[in-house]
Amino acid sequence: MxxxxxxxxxxxxxxxxxxxxxxxxxxxxxxxxxxxxxxxxxxxxxxxxxxxxxxKVPEKWVTIGKPDDFQIGKTVAITVTDPSSLPWAGVTAKSGVWLRRVSEDSFIAFSANCTHLGCPVRWLPDAELFMCPCHGGVYYSDGKVAAGPPPLPLFRYDVQVANGEVQMKQAIVPISTTL
Amino acid sequence: MIKLLKTVWRWLDDRLGISVLLSPAKHIAPQDAKWWYVFGSATLVAFIVQVASGVALAFSYISSSSQAYETLLFITNNAPFGSFLRGLHYYGASAMVLMIGAHMAQTFLFGAYKFPREMTWTTGICLLGFTLAMGFTGQLLRWDSTAAWSVVVAAEQAGRIPIIGDWVARFILGGNTIGGATLSRFFAIHVFVLPGMMFAFIGLHLWLVFRHGISEPPVAGKPVNPATYRAEYEELLKKSGKPFWPDLAWRDVVVSTLLIIAIALAAFFVGPPVLDKPPDPSILAADPRPDWYLLWYFGLLSLIPERIEGYVMIGFPILIGLFLLFVPIWNHKGERAASRRPWAIAMAFLSVIMIGALWWEGQHSPWSPNFEAQPLSGKVVRATTGPVFTGAQLFHDKGCLNCHLVEGFGGRRGPDLTYIADELTHDNLVIRIVNGGTNMPAYGPSLKPGELDALVAFLETRKHSLRRQEQQTETASSSMAATNE
The missing domain is CATH 1.20.5 (Single alpha-helices involved in coiled-coils or other helix-helix interfaces)
Known part of the structure; x- marks a missing residue:
């Protein structure tokens, strides 16, 4: 033995x-x-x-629509396709972004990832709040934390209006959480 | 014919050494190693089910981010026995987690991790870790919306590791975001890396079982003394040992057979887990949840205070892992009987209670808003026009109902407001709605004129006295109706 x-x-x-x-x-x-x-x-x-x-992912501007496609004061979900995705990425090359038209020429694009643990936040139009389904994180319409565990405001992507188009800098998942 | 077969067998056995290879199965083991000792072999059998069903599924599964979901739909809906095989793989995983948990608990309570079996325990703990990792990566291969978002959550959690967190997160995602590289690396880990490690560690674990022998059931008052234990064990085997095969192994075969029947019945009658929406990260109506065996950890992370969440997220699994790995190093001798180790019973009992309670919480996740909350019915609102009615509508539209219960309807994240008017005055209600609270947004800036008054009017009807009055009226009406009839 x-x-x-x-x-x-x-x-x-x-x-x-x-x-x-x-x-x-x-x-x-x-x-x-x-x-x-x-x-x-x-x-x-x-x-x-x-x-x-x-x-290294080159930073690229992607067109997400024309200014008139979006109403002032409204927040809508838009789909952005990662221009640097691998050919076999399929639907996973897409990502969801919340776009808010603040004024005539001002837009804010929010990452849909809750800054707590990355779950997709939902927009409640009547309440004008973003709410996370996982742990109940809540954000105001400007992305600031309203309640719950998120440590940071919603991540914002760069948005510009150029050549009559609304453009957003390529979407990546921001790893925003820290100890 | 039989003579010929025997001749062929003898030739093969001589050249291949089959009998020698299988001889450890006949090693002498303590005769009292009976029904409590079946969980290890049951875990191994569940693993074999996983390997067999996994190999079969791999014949049709394509580990491509763009095609995996379609192949899963095909396997589930079109392939002969496909749904059954997915069920086998799912319930096989569940059985494996349950059996390895039972095996660990039995080993711990029997003190079987003590001298000279410290490394048998340690390799078993590594196998527990691999099993849970297999469970998690396996859930992700069910490449639907939940799986895709679970990868994001895993990456965000990994992002909290000091210094290297961002790298680990990128490694999990296979890049900066979910995409073509994400699924294939989880496939490689689930199908090649982890099973390879598991085969190696199962081999090592079994080798150690044969090397040190199956532990005899503990006897109170007979502590393990490393200086004399081996001689005592040899003496016990000489005196009353029985060959493992078949004298003891038949119980393992019976339990394993029952386990396989249970897995097959669940696969056939309950079926595999339903596939969620496609793994499209632009579909934001997703609600990622881990499979049941990690739901307790989800519950734990949701219930701990936010300020220590990151430390618990990283530190808790490391501490538990280190504790389990090193238990036999500082506790390798002394009493083995559970009756003489009350702390061991307490730990096992508390672990079961803790995991069970956290699992229950994770299953119900009261901290999550209820997005399915429907507008309150007329019976609950008790008004069909006016500010109370409007307030009830606003209570739903503004998302209040997602987090608050009213007479059993709504969410559970915030306080139950069924009788809130008994606790808060008009002014307090106004202040709370306008300014918010610890876990409640401030609604002041977003409410239009009149909406605040309507909300408060509705909430002021949430009183014991008003509800009792309503119930009495209802009772009186129904009694009158019964009398009339």
Whole structure:
């Protein structure tokens, strides 16, 4: 029950110091070669897996409509397609954004992610509040925290009106939460 | 013919060493290792169900962000036995979580983690971690709206890890946002990385079971002494040990068979979890929730004070993991019998109560607004015109009902307002609505003239006395109607 499968290797007593030295050399050589093989295979593998860390996404402006498509004082959900998405992203290339037209030429685009844990906030038009279904975070129409656990206001994307179009800077999921 | 088969078997056995390979199954074990000892093998059987059903599902499942949902619809609705297989995989996972929990509890209460089985326990704790990770990644492979948003929530949680949080979050998402790379990495982790680790650790765990033997049931007053335990154990086996196969293993086979039947029945009659909407992040009417085995953690994070939430989110799993991993290091000798270890019983009992209570809370999640709340009925409002009626409508439209209960209708995030007029005066109601509170938005800026008065008028009807009066009128009317009849 308590015996190990492999007895500990021991050098036969008849071996000379040169033979022992030779054995140690082969031991070290073999370990070094295993290390080299691991590096040859492992480094590209790890690099491939962690590559998304370092993937620079160019900031792009995407058109989300014409100013007249949006009423002043109203907040609506718009769909933005990530221009840098992978070809097989399908519907996951889309993201939802809450767009509010504040005045004639002023728009605010809010990330739909609650700053508490990222759940999608919903807009209650009559109450003029954003409400999160997960833990009940509430935001005012300008994105400021009204109640609940969110530590920060809703994340805002850059919006501009250019060439008669409302444009928004490419949507990414903001990892906004901190300790 | 039988002679020929026996000859073939002997030849194969000689060349392949099958009997030698299976010989550990006949190792001598304590004869009293009976029904309490079946949970480990049941966990292994549930894992085998997972491997078999998972391999089958992989024949049709495409791990592409754009196609996975459609393949799941096909598997569920069109493929022969597809729905059943999805059910097997889901209930198999549930069974595995339950069985590994029972196995851990039994091992803990029997003190079987003590000398010389410390590493058997530790490898088991690693397997528990892998199992939960498999459960979470498996839920995400059910690539629907809930899964997609759960990835976002996981990334946001990971984002709280100091220094490297943002990197870990990007790693989980497979980039800056959900997209083509997200699902495939969870698929690789769920199908290759974690199962590979599990096979290795199951092998190690079983090897350690054979190496140190199945622990004998504990006897009160017979503590583990590392200096003498092995000799005592050998003596016990010599005196009364039985071969594991088949003398003891038959109980494992019976329980495992019942487990498989239960999994199959649930898969057939209850069916797999229903697929939510497609994994389109622009669909914002989503309500991500973890599967039941992580619902208690969702409950915990929702109930703890916000100021320590981040620390608990990161620190709690680490502390629990470290505690479980190192239990046998500082507690490797002494009494094994639960009757002599009241703290062990208390811990196990409290853990079950805590997880059960948090699970219940997570299931009902009273902290979540109720978006399905319907306008209050005339019976509750007790007015069909005027400011009370308008106030009741506003109470729904302004989202008050999402968080507050009135006579059992609405949400539970905020206080129950059924009798709020007994507690707050007119002025207090006005102040509360206009200025808000700790967990309530200030409605002052968004209310139009007259709306505040209507809301207060409605809330002022929420009194014990008014409701009692209403109930008495109702009772009198029905008695009169009965008399007339």
């Amino acid at each position: 308590n015996t190990s499968l492999v007895e500990s290797s021991s050098v036969p007593p008849t071996e000379t110091p040169q033979e022992i030295s030779r054995r140690r050399f082969f031991e070290k050589l073999s370990i070094a070669l295993v290390g080299l093989c691991t590096a040859i295979i492992g480094l590209p593998l790890v690099g491939f897996i962690v590559a998304p860390f370092f993937r």
